[in-house]
Amino acid sequence: MTARTEPQKRLLIGASCFADAQAALRLAEQLTETLVGDLGGMLIEETIVTEAFDLPGQRVVTSGGTLVVVPSCQQIRSLIESDAKAFRNALVGLARTTARKWSFERRHGELISGLCEAATGWDILLLGHREIHRQAGKLVLITPPGAAAQSAAGLALDLAKRLRADLVALSIGPEIPELNDVQSQQRERFASEADLLAFINRTNASAVVLDLSAGPFHTHDQLRHVLAVARCPVLVLGAAQGEASIAHSTQISAAP
């Protein structure tokens, strides 16, 4: 029997569709072994996705690079419904396998704001993003200026070991943060937020870890940009500080 030395973290997995959630769940599987206690799942039905449809000549580009006709609103609703079920089932499967408590919720609204608001009471928010390719990439840690967020660094280091991935620590500003156990890893320093995002944009990353409460990114917009350029799941600590922007919520209780 192995005694856990650290308190268990509560992990909320958020995504706007099952393809994004799937990548996050794979990462969560690695975390459940030691770090994570309770598991939560949240599917945000993004309003913009349904509103931005129906432009002339607009097509959906599949992950395999195929152009397909844009589905109707009814079809989209069916797809989202199906994705929600798949997300919930996968979460339940993971929770049962690892003997964790679980909960699942569906909401309408904007993805980042909605998840950050819902992340209150959760230790880690895991934003899902579908895999663009299958090559394992680096684990990116975004560190705050000055004193490092040790919890984010520890999480990143642990995950890097599990994924057998290189860890690269990124920071903004002239000061090099103190990072226990991350000294030997690659560290990059950038003059501005844009430079850092540009670096991430060109990096083949498996996951990005950051602490919204510690910085350098604090806002939902910044987090949205990080997710957009990373094109991989993003682990967010201190996510609850974001603004609330929930339009509608439907609670789905856990299975008995």
Place this chain on the structure above:
Amino acid sequence: MDALPTDKLRQRCDPASLPFASTKDLAEHSELIGQARALDAICLSSKITHRDFNLFVLGPTGTGRHTAVLKLLSDQAATRELPPDWAYVNNFEAAHKPKALRLPPGTALTVKHTMQNLIDDLGSDIPALFESEEYQTQRRAIEQELGEAQAAAMAAFADRAKAEDIALLRTPMGFLLTAIRDGKPVKAEDYQKLSEDEQAQIDEKIARLQEDLAAVLGQEPKLEKEHRKRVERLNAAMAERAVSARVAEVEADLQAIEVVAEYLETVREDIISNAELFLQAAAEQSDGPFPQAIRKYHREPEFERYVVNVMVSQDREARAGAPVETEDLPTLDRVTGRIEHVSHMGSLMTNFSMIRPGALHRANGGYLVMDARRVLSEPYAWDALKRCLKNQAITITSMAERLSLISTTSLEPDPIPLDLRVVLVGDSRLYALLVLLDPEFSELFKLQADFEDVVDRTEDNLVLFARLVGSFALREGLRPMTAAGVARLLDEATRLADDSQKLSLRLGALSDFICEADHYATGRGSEFIDDGDIDRAVVEKDRRASRIKDRMQEAITRKTVLIDTDGAKTGQINGLAVIGLGDYRFGRPSRITARVRMGAGKLVDIEREVELGGPLHSKGVMILAGYLTSTYALDVPFSLHASLVFEQSYGGIDGDSASSAELYALLSALSGLPIRQGLAVTGSVNQTGEVQAIGGVNEKIEGFFETCVARGLTGDQGVLIPKSNIEHLMLRSNVVEAAEAGKFRVIPVETIDQGIAILTGTEAGIRDKDGCFPEGSVNALVEDRLRGFAETRKAFARPAKSDEDGTDK
């Protein structure tokens, strides 16, 4: 009536004539006696190099056929070279056709163990190599390189899209491009409010960038393929280093064997391309009490593909020369080998490691000895043996496959070249049947070794036989035998031969006597087996088997079965029959009676009429009828109606040895002269009245003697035997002693005339120059009776003829 001198009744070997006091003094002699013809054939078969000179050994059981064959073949095998080893290995290109490896003698097990060690070593080496930082770094480098190429393409696209105010939205189906206005995606209703130019610009950008994104994402399968190839190359390179290093460690003398070197090369290539097997095996390790370092990977099922399945391996230290193998249970599987199956998920599965060798594999390059009857009685074994000999290759086929009893995965192993001599041991009848019914037999078994069952009883042979007995006693750890004991045993060998001039070569039966006699010698605390012990063994054996004989004698004594041993009766005679129960034979008298009257020339053999007589018996009766018709009253029609019967015979009878007795009974009935019932008769007769030799003469005489003893010997009792049977006499001592005391006689006769004269006490009579028998002689009385029958018959015919003519004469 000239009784046979008693010295003719039994051959006696004089112990004093033997040049030793006991067999302890004799030099060992293990050669067979009197089997030169058969032994020469065996030698020829063992030495000749041409194909198909296989050997069929025929002869009675117990003549030492197996022993002689094995000894001669072993002697010849010792002068020949050790044959090669054979093993089956996996055919990596076609697993259902395992490859046969021909290896120098004594190396197959070394190759097998070498391969086991190689797999065990690689089971540790390969996972360690793939766990190494070196491998992981190279693999990550490949993944990073390709991942970053894809990331760069996506980043470039994202930059372009951003520069053109186009946003990338993720939907359940995939990516969706939409325009951005004031930092937010344009909704469909807002789009309608835009000017046509603005709409056109947005439409054009979205259409173009959609194509670009499709192109970027479409690269992924190609990159994935490239990634797989590069990782495979990396894996192969890593595995190659480990495998080549270990293969290079294989001892140079094994590498020098061409087939081994070729096999090792194919193994090397296969392991390199299947290195994941070792990684999987390492991943499935259990946390048992033994450290990983001593794990025997070669025992894991996934590594069976590298097994060296040794079919036959020669042991230089245990044996020099070619193998001499025997197969006591020559089933198809045990002769040609078999392919075993295991049940897996409800299916029967097999592979090359489940090929098992048969007798042909073990004996390849040497000799294989089998019992012919057993080979022929095992389904498909004979057929498979012939096919292998014909093709000079061992092809393994299962009976289930031939009969289509099962349908499952099977193998077609490389046939192993066959070079051996097969020796089948059987009997003469089997040999004759094979020659007659199987045309391939004579082609494949060109030689026969025909064992004698008797040898002449010469002085030289007596001594050789004595040495053989001594050697047997020595070999079996028995007591030595005194000269008297040997002499008694030799007499018994003569008795077994049914011929006073021969010795039986059925050594098995004699060995049984020796062993039993040794037991009795042990019981009386003697260091030697003497004649008393042999005698007791013979008597005890006879006693053990004689229950039925005793019951039959008892029935005669109590007159349940009617046999007269004194007085005289007309038309009645004591015949003699032999009854065989296994290897035990005994004789018993049988009353034969004949009745005659006038008739139309018919001789009724009642045994034949009721189908209790065999064909030889019927033949004997017909011959005696021929004798009657050609000897008496030749000038008148044969007008006899006679019937002949074995009284109280209910179990059938065959053979013609009673034909002379039946004729005597008929002559007695015709002549009216009574036959002396103290005499019994045996012998067959031919149409000229000569009495011919029969079998079982000793048992027949002894059978009647015992009856007479039970009734009381009168001195007038005896047995008439054919003169030509004198040389076969080897009577028991009690009969000889009675004869010596004048209480019993054995009387040889050559003709029916001699016999009838003895039996009736009246001369038979010879025709004079007028063609008439002397008056009062047996023949004259018979002829008169027959002529009388003819006259009477003629008299019956006259009135009938006069009635037809209508006149009186």
